[in-house]
Amino acid sequence: MKLALRHVALGLFSTVIIAGCSTTRLDNQTAPQTNTKVMLQAPLDAQTSLTLKQIMANPDWMGILAKGAYWSDDSQSVYFYRQKSASPLKDYYQQPIDSEAAKKLAINELHKADQQRGVINKSGTEKAYLFQGNVFVKRLSTGVVKQLTRFNRPANGLQFLVDNDIAFWQGNAVYRIRRTSGLIEQIADIKMAQKPKSIQAPQSYIAKQQHRLIEYVALQQSHAVAQQNYKQQRQDLDPTVANMTWYLGDTEAVNAMSVSPSGRYIILSLIDKNYSWRGEHDIMPNYLGTKGYVDAVPARARVAEDNPPGERLVVLDLEQRKKVNVTIEGLIGYDEDVLASVKSENANKKNQKYDSKKQPRKIQLMQDWGWRQSAVQWQQDDDRVALMIEAVDNKDRWLTTLNLTTGQLTTQHRLHDDAWVNYNYNQFGWVPNKQSLYFLSEHTGYSQLYTKALDGKLEALTQGRYVVSQLELGPEQEFIYYRANKDHPGIENVYRVHLNSGKSEQLTNWQGKLDYDLSPDGQKLLLQASKRIQPNELYIQHIGGELKQLTHYTSDVFTQYPWQAPEVVRVPSTHGANDVYARVYLPQGFDPSKAEQYPAVIFNHGAGYLQNAHYGFSGYFREFMFHNLLTQKGYVVMDMDYRGSKGYGRDWRTAIYRNMGHPEVEDLKDGVSWLATHANVDRQRVGTYGGSYGGFLTFMALFNEPDLFQAGAALRPVTDWAHYNAPYTSNILNTPDVDPIAYERSSPIEHAQGLTKPLLIMSGVLDDNVFFQDSVRLVQRLIELEKPMFETAIYPVEPHGFKQPSSWLDEYRRIFKLFEQNLKNN
Incomplete structure (x- = not known):
């Protein structure tokens, strides 16, 4: 159980996938520019050229997909939710696996829905779960649900104990539900405070004199001591009184808690109560606050000022009453x-010597x-x-x-x-x-x-040059199920390995990306799976049997359009690395024999540690459509999994350690060479763009390799790693106080003097991930360097992942204009 947020947002994602709806009627009228309506200029069909307005419209026209899917306890149906892009509310559904239709659940039915995060008792007969902070138990054989608590204060976690009792906790108070009697017993009351002092005998001369000469004072002292002793005896001996209070001091807070199966032990993780992931000094100004004034929004700490204190672990023995x-x-x-x-x-x-010491x-x-x-x-x-x-x-x-x-x-x-x-x-x-x-x-x-x-x-149990993830222990406890990209780094499938024999077997044959959930009976897999031009849908894979598509929420208008599926290619490295995987989109009517060469654009994905050159549908769905539009305009497009990307093992991930932005740009250079050799691209007409980490790479490429690209666009970009968060950045660059060399080497603002080509910088003012200040500081640096070849655009209401279609449209109109002006032979 987590009682406090230890990590803030990890990655640097350029977009947030906002799933869309089922078949939508489209007409020839341009829909109003709002968040709640589908906005298309015209019906999308094979004869229609893509437009930026259409690509950047409210994504509901693509289909409102199923999310958060999980099995029912009887393995015969699936639960999931759907959420329109502009709606704060989710609609929940149940769909039997043998049905083509899902039933929308009413609010008063939600507590009966099989809960994804429930716990099963030792005998496998009951499931306990939290709903709206209260404890429920379901009899698995009958499906009967019983509510065991009804509190205004929500519980934070629960588990079955070995005797079928249930432990749950609310804040720092731990309770046990006695199943035979229904009694709710508090088994631990944890106070992050100093233990009250016991009544002391008089110590000073004056105090002793007071007690010796004034009978009333001495009597009051005697009564107080007697009451204290009696209270302690009741605590120790009276079976109707709850267990003692644990006083653990007033300098820490409980960060995590776990109760043993017997209910005897509690493990606590404690953290300095004054530590906060929020920054001490900074705010994020919202210039368009609801009251007309500038709202000062609290901001997260930067790695340069953050100092995580670590945690202290404590065991409470409730039986022996010992810490x-x-x-x-x-x-x-x-x-x-x-x-x-x-x-x-x-x-x-610094011409100093470091003396290493153990501590x-x-x-x-x-x-x-x-x-x-x-x-x-x-x-x-x-x-x-x-x-x-x-x-x-x-x-x-x-x-x-x-x-x-x-x-x-x-x-x-x-x-x-x-x-x-x-x-x-x-x-x-x-x-x-x-x-x-x-x-x-x-x-x-x-x-x-x-x-x-x-x-x-x-x-x-597994060995090879592939990545294993998403473990599930089977219900019979003889297999461990897992996901792996054994056949290709960009193709995932589900496998299981026998715990005794060590033999693995492949259970799916999917040519794309997937997540899976094993059914409670161990006979089926629920897949959330996609392919290059096919967004995520839900599928049922019977183990050893057929694959069945369960949902069909991608809209017909999206499905029927002839999208270009990008080819996944291997780009040879000239820098001592393994081959680089990349997606390539070729122009319509591509002819490598043509004397005229093509312009090209390289897209840099965000997050750093993220994979995009795979056979699944890209999380960057707008960029996928934008790249299709670029091919219609005569561009070649490449989307590269540069070093540091996910899916290729440890050494690919750690190649950027203390050196961010340099190995990746080397890979981009190899990408340009591949395009020139294999896609008839003119080296002198290549541009680049990307968001967040991709914006950072755009900077590093233009600043350090000024002849590589002729123009670049940096969206919501990191300009100085000392200003990003600690959990992500300290992994790769350590901390600025320890390793300033790494920060100076890896931060674009330190290399800005190298800019010689047109640069477009675009940031959201309400970005609480990569602060707007990042762009402000770099812009001032470029002004002072007297660099005339950059432009900026700001988006006053946007966070890191833009929300408003109008902002997306404005942003990509500027990107497209940048490429048209600088990469085309005019």
Whole structure:
């Protein structure tokens, strides 16, 4: 359970996918420029050329897709929601797997819907879940749902105990529902405060004299001591009184909590109560506030000022009424100076010498950003626990077991990375009925699946140059299911491996991207899957049987248009890296034998660690359509998974360590060479653009390789990494106080003097991810450098992912104009 937000938004995404609707009637009239109506200039068909107004319109015309899909408990139907792009509300549906139609659920039916995040009891007969903060239990054989609590204050988490009781917690109070009697018992009251002092005997001369001479004072003291002693006896001996209050001090706050299967132990993660991910000094001004004034919106901290304190782990033994502090000495390398070489390099630059010393490092529970599981995993029917812990410096991740009596950690597996440990691929759990663990690790260079007996060696269940993710333990507990891109980095399928034999088998044969959910009966897979020109729909894959499409929410008008599916190609590297994967869109009527060469555009995806050169439908759906439009205008378009991108293993990811924007630009150079050789592109007529991290790369390319591109557009761009957030940036560049060399090397504002080609800078004023100030600072830097070849556009109401169709349209009109003016032979 997370009680406080530790990490802010991680990646640098250029767009936010806002899914659309089923078949929509379109007419020849231009719809009003609003958020709530579909806006198209004309019906879209094979004879119609794309327009920017159409591409950037409210995306509902593409189809309102199914989201958040999960199985019903009987494995016979699927639940999901749909949400119009401009609506703050979601509509929830249930669709039987043998039906073509889904039923929209009424508000008074939602509590009966099988809950995605419920927990199953040991016997597999009941499921407990939270709905609107209250505890419900469902009898799986009959489907009967019973509400067990009705509070105004919502519960934060729950779990079944081994005796079928249910533990749940509200804030820092932990309760147990006695199933046989229905009694709700508070088993722990955790106070982040100093323990009240007991009544002391008089200490000073004056006090002693007062008690000796004034009988009334002495009597009052005697009564107070008697009442205190009696209250403690009631706490200890009276069976009707709740367990004692735990006073854990007033300097920390509870960040995470987990209760053991027996209900005896509680593990707490504590953090400095004064720490906040919000910045101490800055605000984000909203110039168009609802009251007509400038609203000062609180902003997140920057990596240059953020100082995460780490976490302290504590075990509460409710039976022995004992608090045990967890010690970190059992973490192999817990006191290593893992940044010694970095600190030495930075000291040498200042003509200083760095003296390396060992000292304990700050640690915290590790949250898997890819799968969002708890970092505390209990064995199903025993008070045996495993923890996933990370160093705040991002260089180590430990899979450990914890002695609940002594607080001692034992390292089961240490994953060290001189660059940084991936924030994905950290799933783990207990192998059923064995004293062993399963987990993912990148230590061979690719995320693979392993098991390890607590007193034994590591065993690999998967091996290869591919990425394993999304683990699920089957209901019979004999298989672990997983997703992997074994056949091609851009193609994902579902597999399962037998825990005893180690044999893997492929369960799907999909030629694109997918997420999956195993049915409770273990017989079917629910897929959310897409292909290059086919947005996500839901499918049912019967294991060993047929694949059936469950939903058809992509609109006919989108489906029937002859979109160009980009080719996924391999671009040879001239810089000592592996081949670079890229999408390529060729112009209509492409003829490589033509004497006239083509102009080209290279798109740089956002997030840094994101994959876009795959066989699924791109999350950048507007850019996908824009690239189709560019091909109709005679451009070749490339979309490259430069170094640092996801899907290609550890070394591809960490190639940018302390050097952001340099390996990636080398890859872009290879991309231009490939286009010139294989797509008849004129090297002197190539432009580039991208948003967020893609905007950062646009800067780095134009500033450091001024002859590579003839023009560039940077959307919502990072200009100085010292101003971005700590969780993301400190992974790759460490922190500015420790490694200023990396920040100066990697921040565009440090290289702005290299600009010689036209540059367009576009930012949203309400961007709380990459601050508008990033662009303001760079613009002033360019002005002072007397650079005349840049223009800016601001969007007063837009956050990082734009919302208004009018803003999208204005932005891409400017990008298109930039390319038309600078890349065409006029």
